[in-house]
Amino acid sequence: MAIIEARQLTKEFRKFKSRPGLAGAFRDLFTRRYETVRAVDAIDLTVEPGEVVGYIGPNGAGKSTTIKMLTGILVPTAGHLLVNGCVPHRERERFVRTIGVVFGQRSQLWWDIAVRESFRLLQRIYGVPDAEYRRRLDELAGVLELGDLLDVPVRKLSLGQRMRCELAAALLHGPSLLFLDEPTIGLDVVVKLRIRDFLREINARHGTTILLTTHDLADIEALCPRVVILDRGRILYDGALDAIRRDGQGLEEVVRAIYQGEAVGGGAGAGPGGRRVPELGGGRAAEGGSAVEPEGGRQYGAGGAG
Amino acid sequence: MALRGLEMARYLPLIARFVAQNLKSRLAYPADFWTGLASDLVHQAANLVFILVVFQHAPSLHGWRREEVVFIYGYFLVPFAVFHATAANLWDFADRYVVRGEFDRVLTRPLPSLLQVFLETMELESLLGAVTGVAAMAWAGRALGLDWRLADLAIFPVLVAGGVAIYYGIFIALAAVAFWTDSRTGLIPLLWNLNAYGRYPVDIYSRRLRFVFTWVLPLAFVGFFPAAYFLRRGAWGWYAALTPAVGALVLAFGVAVWSAGVRRYRGAGS
């Protein structure tokens, strides 16, 4: 059975549009104009246990929004979603016990207290038995080299140190599914390599399923046999990484071409494992441009990093 | 409701753990801790000064003597201190959790979101207000020659709990408004001082307001009615019997608004 099963998953945000100038601001006080942004637009996504999937796309594509729905943080506007056999937002407390989440941009740990204390608190929150907790902590601290960091308050850690602790924190309760939103953002090469090794190892050793977003394609190359490329809330490509690589071209160039609206090359559709690639039509140009007029005057993917 | 209570009991060890952790991180900044204590005391002193000064000019407020008004204020301080110490995090909930998106983290943890918000920041030093309050009650009670009964020892915590529940309910609902609006500061800093209405005899207000503070925004149940019971002001004191029920009702209302709000949470635009 699939570990993530999303059908027509959609999330819309209503955004307030301010009018320019003093007079405009004054009018905003009484009547507001809103526009609806469809951050995630009817995507279908299936992930099997044990997979490592790279979820990439340009800024504002809807990656974080998808992850927030998959983790039960946001309630989808429409569509069906089953993750680890739960509807995330509906059975939130039971569901989140089975997953681990790391947001690269935002700390999950308590700012003022030592890392070890944070971990202890998490142990209590997730109800991890002592012996199991000690075993996991030993393992995680060993691989992530947390040794000296455990007694430092989180606010005194550097970004790379903190990120290693965040990873450990997300795995203390032994989740079968790990969501990582830009886990390598702002990290130096050495830390990045260590984190990649670590992720590969937990995937191999425990069969942990991983869904990861990143802007660093080297992360993808190192970790993800399968990529899902998203733009303006729609999936452009879902399949094997190898299938989109053209001869003599770096991944970087291929992905840039896809982001810029060129159709995915060659037999991309026939990725290994026979994964379905959504109808690409004439490529991105048809979808993003004015050719497709959104119904109800909605504006899609106003873009930009929120 | 009983089921909820049982569920909460399951969380008790965890709550204790959070409390300890909170104390630890508060004490990491001793200056904040001490000036926090001092500022609470100054605040309470200012309110007492107000009462004392007012009574320089009037022998009674609508038939309430100075000591009685001090007693009511003292009693009010007890539930207020408990509320303030434990729900301090609601104060900037809108900004911190909703606008800046810290609520993401809360939602990824297997605990009720409301419980987590309460536990993540507490200002336990505010409990000192309860000591001030009891001192004021003791002073006023002696001056009035109040007769305490043994049963009062049991009734007191029940009434205080009811008052705290009323505050929780009202301010949880107000905090949850942040899920619907996109405004930064939320309503709570603006409405915090509504509590001023719970600490004076309710009969000084006009009939309409009296109705509002009894049946709509039942602040009179927090301080005044229970205090009137201990002051043996029969007519008003009887209302105190309703305090626990009103508390349960208002709290249930607040939690319902909160749950509806959480479903509307939009996160911060990454």
Place this chain on the structure above:
Amino acid sequence: MAAYLEMMRIRFLAMLAYRVNYYSGVVIYVVYIGSYYFIWQAVYAGRAALGGLTAAQMTTYLAVAWMSRAFWFNNLDREISNEIRDGTVAVQFIRPYNYLVAKLAGALGEGLFRLAFFAAPGLAAAALVFPVRFPSDARLWVVFAAATLLAFAVNSLFNVIAGLVAFFTLNNTGILHTKRVLVDLFSGLFLPLGFYPAWAQDAPRWLPFQAISYLPSLVFTGALRGPELWRALAVQAFWIAVLAVAAAWLWRRAGRRLVVQGG
């Protein structure tokens, strides 16, 4: 100068964005006024005058004191101490303007916003609910306007000083909260200074706080006449001068300390 005006404007616009606060704010100030109005009604209980104010003047005093608070109140203290502590002030040093003046300009923009959209309609709303008496003498309005502007200056400078002191003592919340309670108490916001017992009246009269709320509100009630009006303005001006000097001095010391700490 244009830069400072721009700062005022930006802040003014920023305030417009807070819609819910704005709507609820008007109601809430009426609620505050109400909470004291009823207590004072009970205190007067038919008596003609107490502490130099009649019952009607007392109502007017409360309404105007709270509504002008909307204008003079600001969070400069917290903003300044936070910006110094978290280092954002360093960015301000490389900008071609004076940090404190820029802060004051921003606060004035905020104050003007609240005056126009909050205090003025709020006072009108309060007058509908409570028996507020507006002065009929046009001259009183002018003096009141001047006094309120001066009150803004006194309070803002005092906030600047509090913010800088909080920075030096490496602590803010407690100190700033204490300061706020003291300002509310000694400025006569909810307790006109005339009500204090005689022995306790002297201290507040020698402190700057009365210049923030007590004096302007008295002007509005008509309790001050002729030369007393001018004396009130002079007291405010005096405190502005003193506080401005103190703020400038502290700011120079804070600047030196920042350099020493390496920003």
